[in-house]
Amino acid sequence: MTSSGNPPRNFTAIDTWVFDLDNTLYPHHVNLWQQVDVRIRDFVAAYLDIPAEDAFRIQKDYYRRYGTTMRGMMTEHGVRADDYLAYVHEIDHSPLEPNPAMGDAIAALPGRKLILTNGSTAHAAKVLARLGIEHHFEAVFDIVAAQLEPKPAPQTYQRFLDLHGVDPSRAAMFEDLARNLAVPHQLGMTTVLVVPDGSKEVVREDWELEGRDAAHVDFVTDDLAGFLAGVSAAK
Known part of the structure; x- marks a missing residue:
């Protein structure tokens, strides 16, 4: 586990685990x-x-x-x-491969697991199925559920929390864009920024890779499965 450099919150009381989808649950360098x-x-x-x-x-x-x-x-x-x-979203999902290590790491987390994505439910279903981890998640909150208002709009996070009965003080949020963690952190969530593996080539804009030192980022990782395994081992 890697701290962003800020005094981080911890995972002791966390019972709800909220994940972005694209470039978070699969590696950035897949470039899907x-x-x-x-x-x-x-x-x-x-x-x-x-x-x-x-x-x-x-x-x-x-x-x-x-x-x-x-x-x-x-x-x-x-x-x-x-x-x-x-x-x-009419794309080739075949670059995604099953990730049993990710599945095991998610399964070991105590409590609920939810997806919060700016994509569609149909796209999320294909991604999760390719990764072989769809059965670990209780629900997908997509752009339609968000009434077409994407993250980082504050009302989108509130709709998500209200719909699924999530207590933000007992929730952790995993995202690949630092700006999408600002509101969750303000609401009381523990935040984790998922960054690219530095040894792999990724297709991203410069601003998308910024923010790992932001005050609203509690932890940073380039290995989500390993990070989650560490969280479970420490609980």
Whole structure:
């Protein structure tokens, strides 16, 4: 276990374990999200009838400003969420391989395990099935359950907590984007930032890799399965 450098909270009273999906429950270097990224660019280009390079700039601008490109496209251009989600998640999930070590580590955690993702339930189901860990999770809270308001919107976390009856002071949140941990930490959750393995090449924007020293990050790990095993051993 690695502390971010801040006086961290601990896992002693934790009975609910909340996980982001993409680039958190599978390694960053699989670059599965790169496929989605290309599909998003193509959707924006086709919808706005603009060249791919212009679509890419809009895509990334909306992603950073609105939390997801979809939210930006809905707000700025009236895109239908169902059409967007169906198109961008039509990808090849075969790069994902079963991860029994991750499954064992999650199973050993005492209490409930939940997914909180800006993706769709259908995409989450495919990812979890490929990893062989779907049976460890009680529920998936997706972008539709969030009423199409993505993390890091505060109301999205509150909807999640209310729907699933989660006490944030007894919950831990695992995420690959530091900015998505700010609200959970404010609410009282113990936060863990999952970062790429430094020896592997990853396709990410610079800002997505920032924040590991932020005050709202309690722990940082580049090996989630190992980190979880350590947490269980210490409880």
